[in-house]
Amino acid sequence: MIKKDGHTHTQFSHHGSHEPLDDYIERAISLGFTEYVVTEHAPLPTMFLEHFTGPSEARHGSAMLITELAAYQKEVKRVQLKYADQIAIKSGFELDYLENYETELRQFIIMQADWLDELVISVHFLPNHDKLVAPIDFDPDTLAKYFPEIHSLPQTVFKNYFNTVQKSVRFAATLPNDIVVRIGHMTLIRKYQKYFNLPRFDVDNQLRIDDLLMQIKNNHFQLDYNAAGLSKPYNGETYPTLDIVKKANDLGIELVYGSDAHEVSAVGQFYNMTVSDILKKEK
Ligand SMILES: [Zn+2]
Numbered sequence: 001m002i003k004k005d006g007h008t009h010t011q012f013s014h015h016g017s018h019e020p021l022d023d024y025i026e027r028a029i030s031l032g033f034t035e036y037v038v039t040e041h042a043p044l045p046t047m048f049l050e051h052f053t054g055p056s057e058a059r060h061g062s063a064m065l066i067t068e069l070a071a072y073q074k075e076v077k078r079v080q081l082k083y084a085d086q087i088a089i090k091s092g093f094e095l096d097y098l099e100n101y102e103t104e105l106r107q108f109i110i111m112q113a114d115w116l117d118e119l120v121i122s123v124h125f126l127p128n129h130d131k132l133v134a135p136i137d138f139d140p141d142t143l144a145k146y147f148p149e150i151h152s153l154p155q156t157v158f159k160n161y162f163n164t165v166q167k168s169v170r171f172a173a174t175l176p177n178d179i180v181v182r183i184g185h186m187t188l189i190r191k192y193q194k195y196f197n198l199p200r201f202d203v204d205n206q207l208r209i210d211d212l213l214m215q216i217k218n219n220h221f222q223l224d225y226n227a228a229g230l231s232k233p234y235n236g237e238t239y240p241t242l243d244i245v246k247k248a249n250d251l252g253i254e255l256v257y258g259s260d261a262h263e264v265s266a267v268g269q270f271y272n273m274t275v276s277d278i279l280k281k282e283k
């Protein structure tokens, strides 16, 4: 049986631990994982960084630098060989979808296509009412600063988020089709739900989610079943939330567990819980 962690990070993310990649892999092996995808945050487009909106730690610490790309790839190759007889390690990225940089993002992926096995496409940045594109998951203050509607009109922020995720799926459909694509943590906008006391999605947003799932299904993309929210004090759920997981599973969309580990101890976190949720839904 395949036991896979499909969403993991390394020291190249600059907002996680500096532990060596070997330690992540050895942790995965010790937990019985047979497949492991290294999905470090791909470099952000240069122009996007130049016009960055948000705290400077987010600008400098959201992704690997373009100058680190070769070292990252070499590092993944090294562990693939070192652990070849113990675990299948896939080469990946987590790519930030940015609607104003589709051309740059596509070019980047096409250039990496020979090397790349699997791609997690995620929305961490959203355009706000001033057309600034700001991070939604850096911290609650940053979210509230750029998206003040989160206090009084949270459904409009959800709408903005799901519209952007829909664009990211349409973008993904334009990429070379030999790359496995997974839509990353598709309810990340709930990350600080306990901090802001966010409501559930309203009917209009539920419809957006249904459309999104159909789009994912029709393109044969996978869904990242991301456990990171379970360890976050202001979240406490998986991404996506369980109701969406159930719908996706009923539609036949492939859900792939992801720990989203940014430190060795998080590799495989909550695996049994998330997988048993899927099995329960299959009954
Ligand atoms: Zn990260």
Ligand SMILES: [Zn+2]
Pocket: 094, 122, 124, 184, 185
């Ligand atoms: Zn992410």
